[in-house]
Amino acid sequence: MDNLRTNHIGTFVLIDNGFKPLLHFHSPAGEEDTLKKLDPYLQFPCGLIRGILASLGVDSVVRAEVVNRLPAVSFNVQTDVNAHSAAE
Template structure:
């Protein structure tokens, strides 16, 4: 047996293991996931909020907390519930963003600076998740970056029979996952900052990234 022939045959046999087949998923699956993720976590957050409210009511009844009007109680409970939901959605998005950024940057050369990392998110990450790149990127070169998507896919079908204001309010919850995605990708690249979404008009959306001094 020719040793070289045997080695070549063996390498051909092992090639599929060393270079696995790329598996793709239909983009509609992500759309459906985000549509269902918000109400599902909203129900879960509602249960947690109800438990917290019950505990607070017992403490007020015992005189451990000041009394509140029914209107104030309802508003406070609603705000807490929405904040808890937004935090959970961002946490899920951050987990996905961190893992996705690591996978997409695995075979790339080391990023030269912070701007290269931001561009990587605008191009590679956005393309992988929403099949397009960011429409506009602005920066003041002092740690603030603004990413603008003129037709942000998660907001493209949002509407409400209660009017545009209610639709815009609901839209804020549907960008929480994406906000976390950006924050998670930045964290995996070694950047800790805040990401603030803004919705000028549906379906346009901007994400303002603020990084600490020295990171830019």
């Protein structure tokens, strides 16, 4: 990860400017077609992040999107920090 941002109330943004699984990903039909075909390849790392957080007892929703150009990816992680700290 190249950058981590948070709003300190449960939203985290992890940015990877060189996400290796997408390093050589491209469609001969152009950039727009490439972006349409990316979703299945971003679901796995989102599930991985969500699973790791779940194993730590943190419920989350994880979404990914391409930032600017491939292979830069932004992972948006939303947690319910208040519910987690209230349970303790």
